[in-house]
Amino acid sequence: MLESLYYTSTLFKVTFFLYALALAGYIIGVFRKEKFWGNIPFALFTIAFLACTVLIVDRWIEAGRPPFKSFYESLVFAAWTTSLISLVVEYRFKVRLIGFMSAIGVVLIFLFALTKRDVEIIALPPALQTWMFIPHVISYFLAYGALFVAGFTAILYLALPGGVTSHHTLGQQSRIDFSAATYQITKFGFLFLTAGLLLGAWWGQNAWSNYWGWDPKENWALITWLIFAAYLHFRNIPSWSEKRLAWVVIIGVAAIVFTYLGMDYLPTAGDSLHVYSGD
Amino acid sequence: MANVQNTNSSPKNNDYQTRGFRRVTGLLAAMVAFALLAQNLHEGFSNVWLNTIAPLSIVLAYSILFFKPLKRSIDTPYFATLSLLCIAVGTAVGTFVTQNELPTVFAQRYGEAGSSILRFFQWDDVFHSWWFVGFFVLMAGSLLKSSWKKKFNRENLGFHLAHLSPIIILLGFWVDYFYGFRGIIQLETGQSANVVRVYNGSTNYIGDSTEIPFRIRLDHFEFEKHDPDYRIQVWRTIQEAEPHAQPTADGHGHPATGTPEIVASMPLKEAKIRRIYGTDIYFRLNEFYPNFTFEYTYPEVNDTVEAKDPGVLLNVKTPFGQADVNLFSNRPGRNTIADENHLGGWLEFYWEAPENLTQAINGQPDAKWAEVNRTILVGTEEKIYYWVEGELSSEPLQADKFYDFPLREGIGFTMKHLYPDAAYLLSTPVSDGEELLNPVAKVEVWRKGGPGEEAYLYPGGRRGGTFQIEGADYFLALESFRDMETKYYRSELSVLDENDEVVMSQSVVVNEPMLHRGYRFYQSDYDPNNPNYSGIGVSHEPGLYVVYFGFTVLVLGCLMMFYGRYRKQGGLV
Structure with a gap:
């Protein structure tokens, strides 16, 4: 290192x-x-x-x-x-x-x-030489960034279920509810996750004549989306505790990490069209 | 910020929640069981009763038996969350078990018993299994009923758009699945075809063929690599035997002892001193020559020099380019270029006319000598003799004048220097232009406090092109990886009607398909060994715009639901 x-x-x-x-x-x-x-x-x-x-x-x-x-x-x-x-x-x-x-x-x-x-700096292969590359990646990474932060606030909720008092604005202190913060951040992340997924499908149609190919990376992107969609629906179950909600977000973040880093461990990854260069 | 969560988790609510999840779990489990039974009957028997009527009856039975509980639960959040998670789990299964393998390969991987069990559960093709599709059908029902139940007003618009859009996407998807196809037309330049080899489902196995209502002709195909980007590379060789053994070069010019691995690659920045990590070895690029060559000069001492090692410097022009070449009269094998194909015969240099040339001048050529055409330069006479198809001719040899080779117009040489002793010939490394034709880097390598050593690096795996640092496991190289990768593939396509008239022509590259009468044509395959071949992907997807519409509505719905002006403030999703 x-x-x-x-x-x-x-x-x-x-x-x-x-x-x-x-x-x-x-x-x-x-x-x-x-x-x-x-x-x-x-x-x-x-x-x-x-x-x-x-x-x-x-x-x-x-x-x-x-x-x-x-x-x-x-x-x-x-x-x-x-x-x-x-x-x-x-x-x-x-x-x-x-x-x-x-x-x-x-x-x-x-x-x-x-x-x-x-x-070495790798050149772009033909499939990546399109304007769609930029909004697709930016959408996804904004979503990942937001959902990572949502994961952090979910962990903070589990560690400090009573919330903490705000520190930075002296004189205007208020109590922060990490569960509510997690929800707000997740909404933002989910929106970009959706946009990234759909932009990817649109791009796939242009590049490979296939907007959905059941490719392992696509599948895990869908799984991640489904987990966060489930999180948003779990909130509609009145008795579903906030602790459990926090765990759903953490599982969703784990799914993101697997989608991002874990593809090499799948037996189906050999045929994937979504492979990063460099290892 | 509003805290929107209801934290009421009383025992009564928990009981209700448990009952809700149990009921939905039971419904989904029953659906999976019925779907598995129906699909196994459908695939396992050839009898029409068993492979069609019975599976249909089972599907129907599920609908009738579970109609009431489904109606009661399908729009509940329990159903929504569980069906989403079931689809997630099903999708995950499809990534952990290899899909659409040939039965023999599948059995080899999972064993006979294992593959039979996996096949019974349809895990060998999860994404086309009836139980997996069943989840989507039930989820579509859930979305539809949830939306139906909700009041249609401005506040709920985002909710309706977000919940109806997946149904739109699924509809488009199923239209494509049942009425569309994807396939490939394989063409060579000049060929035309209207038969598409269709991919089987979502896999890339080629199944049946189908005809499209017009022909496609490949007018031209080309592909280009990226421009080169030469860099100085530091490679490390893992020594396996004697640590201080001098490595020998392999076919690529790299040391053969151990496995070389690249540790650093630096841009061509002249004079910047760099150190190899963990060593006291420094190096810097002193000069980079994009088109390396030697510039020769001969001091003005010709008359007083004895002809010890006479030579001639020629700039030879061949079909492949120009190069400076020295021929030496007294060095066997270095006084002749014998290339009949490109030079039309042999090119020879002698300081004094050789005996067989004198014989030819006297009209008595040696029979063996006369077998090939010859261009002979004689230094003392400053003359060129041509022996072409049995005829001898000559002309004066002058500096800086271009001479054609016999029977090869435009291919010839220019004499730059004629000298009696090569020891006085001075050569200076220079670059002949900025075009990357023969890149060479001059580097200087030294250890801390020690003397510097100059080395020339050149790419392409040529022997001696790398520089092994003495007493270290490192060597330097000049290489470009970038130009090994393809920049683009391009097919020039024409659409032909039934009279073979060209209806339209278009250039197709990856990401820029051609659209004609609902069919899309993609650049999808090429053969590095056959520059005339191009694989043109063909797709016909009547539901594509429905899918795109669904995508747009979904994003719009989420946006309105989360951040819309008229959404319910602080309300649940």
């Missing part, structure tokens, strides 16, 4: 360092109640997010194509969307614990990206 870090671009190193710094700030912030320790990690996380934006743009220019092709590139983009959603959610709900969880997630994603570092 150190060898990978050595050979990565300076921008990657800077971004990774800033995310790690933000995480350190959040760790301190979790134990300190001063407004300062709420704002510092948030500011660091914002700067790291901006650095990540530059990293992605730089890669886009260097590769001469959208940087979503390889595993490494998609992981960096997943970190970017997760940061973006987390920053918006943290800003809205004023709870640094959300940023803390997201910073852990993003640092882990960056560490994982190091193990998948691209030695």
